[in-house]
Amino acid sequence: MMVKNEPAETAFHIADRLKIEGPWDVFAERARRYELHFNGRQIEMVRGPIELEGYGLRVFRYHDGKTRVGFLATTDLSEHGVSETAREATALGEYSTFPAGRVALPPPGQRHPSVEIVDPRLWEDPAGTLQAYVDSLFHAFDGRREVAPSFGSVRATLTETSIANSEGLRVGYPHTTVEFEVAVKSFGGPEGAPPGEYWVNETSRRVTTATLVQRVDDWCRYARDVRRASPSPSGELPVVLPAPILSQILPMVIGARFTGWARLRQIAPEIDTPWGTESLDLLDNGLVPWGIASAPMDDEGTPQRSRQLLRQGRVAGILYDALHGAAFGTPSTGNSVRGTDITGYRDWRRFTGAPNDTSSTLEVRPGAGGTDTELIEAAHDGIWVQQLGWAVPDPISGAFGGELRIGYRIRGGKLAEPIRGGTVGGVVMAPPGAPSLLANLAAIGSHAELSESVLAPSVLVRPLTVAGGQG
């Protein structure tokens, strides 16, 4: 099956109609969205196509050694709309100041690497693929007793991104995103026992049914374990965090603090200072296949590549977009990202936001910690975190934490009873010498797993603070 690899030319058409001086850039998206929502095993809503086409125009002007940036996003693609957008963006820039000299927008002719971010089956037949996936999901529950999906949805977005700038750059690429949600309910059994639920909410680049039965097995087990879980213990304990938990925690803090934005405000870590344990290698790698923040280029059109952030625990790099790079006289590292902000919220309508410098896909290099079983053995007496309510870290202070929705007690180096309730928390990164998640990694597993925008193995943190109901 072939995927059309020619991008939509929305940005090119807008660029052709612009009658203003450079520098400027246009980031455009043409997106189609399809959704299926279900209640139990009944489809309750079918959506699509939800069609969206729009662009963001950024205009740069220079004044007194500083840069003025005007930005405006719109869905108005008409000739008049383009003309008004250009006029308004330029006018807005009059009230902007940024401490940078001339911004180096990416020129044409650069090689953009390829990265797998299009699900071809989904691209060709989105509605049919989603229906087939939901059918497979329901089928995976067949024959299971006292457990069922209570509701859920699958939403696919097929986007053609295009970028143009006043240097003559005209590039683009297609990509797919799938948001999946299902609540798995466990019920029945002893009279009066309340139901249990395991809520799955994840974003990926493709629809995969190959491992669905195994995953449903796991979800059902977690839903059952919720019903029999004991209160969490309390204290400073060894804690094992798998990749899906790290994907909730790392991007918001690393993506805020290891950046030109943070450096400008003097809150970025200094190069070559030790902010992580010696065994930690952390990279920003926008070329990780199927990562939801992976792409051939960043949102200014700079080619993606891999960048080391921590090498053996020492700070090795800072991330820049073109604007923040110009503030420090350094080129962009390909980390311009639109539609996200310091809270970590990622809008699927990326064209609506001006670029920020932040991380793409974060990669924690596998360590010598071995399998999850070996990490659990190393923890000896602690907890395994399966799901937190919402870790939602503070990108500035680095504090994170959340309610334990389901986890497991580790006793004598083995997984023991399920636990639930209370909180698990700490600080992601702290100045050299102070305790933090990055500095307290007692072991890094040897097998990495991709979870949304993080490729990481499970890690053992010794310790984190657990506040539960047992002393």
Next chain:
Amino acid sequence: MGREPLGFTEMSDLRSFEAEFSRAFLRLERHTPYVDVLAESTEGESLVVDTKSSTPSRQPKLSGAVLRAWGTGRWVEVATSSLDPESIGRAAHALEDRLAALGPGTTPPGEPSTTRKEWADRPTHPLSEEGTAGMAAWSKDVLGWATGVPGIGEGQVRIGWSEVQRFFMNSAGARTYQLVPRISAVVVPLAMENGRVEFDAEALGTQGGREHLERITPERVTEVAKNAVALLHAKPPPTGEMSVVLDPSTTGTFAHESFGHGTEADQFVRDRSYLRPLLGEKVGPEFLTIADDGSLPGGWGTIYADDEGFPCRRTALVEHGQFVSGLHDRVTAAALGTRPTGNARRADFLSRLFVRMTNTYVEPGDWSLEELVEEAKNGVLLVRATSGIEDPQGGQMQIKVKKGRRIENGRLTELVTSMALSGKVLDFLREIRGVSRQAKLNTDPGFCGKGHTDLLPVGSGGPYLLSRAIVGPA
């Protein structure tokens, strides 16, 4: 500060598309007994200022429409971001194809709205009159108040306004039009020392005009900046189960996460709410009342009519400790034998409709803060909620706050850093020992997701409240 002549283009009046939508209805009614459309257009401007940069932007100028029809046993929707006759016609054609494939349409559950009304009152002094220059001048003043405090090396001020137009029509004759003007402002002083960074914040978000900016005073900003500096040296919070006093912002988040999400009746229909069997039961003390009110004047979550065309109103969720009602759209109301409450909302024209909150709050009691602290004896005061998440099936909740104060021997003592509260909602309700007086309900602005998506503006608020919960660092 006068309006500078930027000459931004005006957004078009969505009512001008009424004839196009009517034509689409005529086509679609051949396949379905019910169809509706929601058209939306957004305008606005925002400005972010810190010591290094000033970044103005217009709100994304998004407009579009979503057509919804009842197929056989399900809703079917198609949307477009192009509001022109050809695109609307194409969307209607796509929806027609989908309906035809489903076969003859049955009647959807519940009664449709037949409301015909318009609400389009602009503020007397809209913030837009200040222009970008006026907003920049105000922001620089506020930033100066924050950075004037020793220890504050950086800060950020954000200010903005928006006007959202929504035009709704259905095939039962409803026709509502509303224009919702909102303004927001926040100042975030950053304190830095030896690589450690802390912040505090003062924020407002409301409907109305520039007069609300007067709530951000030099005294309030200075106090918040001093708090940010103090947080650099604050100790971690106490951990474990203890007495907790929630400040108004945390009480509002509690109302939202506990009896807000738990009473969105789509969770009842999914048989996913631990609260459903408790409808009509006593769940809290006599002095506890929790309500949702989409008609609250000035509320961040206030709208005039929901996205099914039903007017918004106050709905008591817990009245004098008794769980009395859920929040409904037409489908859930029909399933549970009641009336829609005006809580059917879409995040935007691209997003599906869910049962959602508007402004959710705890009504005041008759304690003072001092009395609540004395009653708590030992525990912690939680201040400035930053996030929360519900657990409709399991009945738990998580609320995170920026800071707090220890309570020792009935008195407020040292400042502590950010923390998370967790626990079972029903246990928390049973343990409520007091709710404070409050002269005027002020709702905090927030954005609420259904799950982690479909964010829309909601308000939450309330007085101080004393209960018991598990607390840990976060």
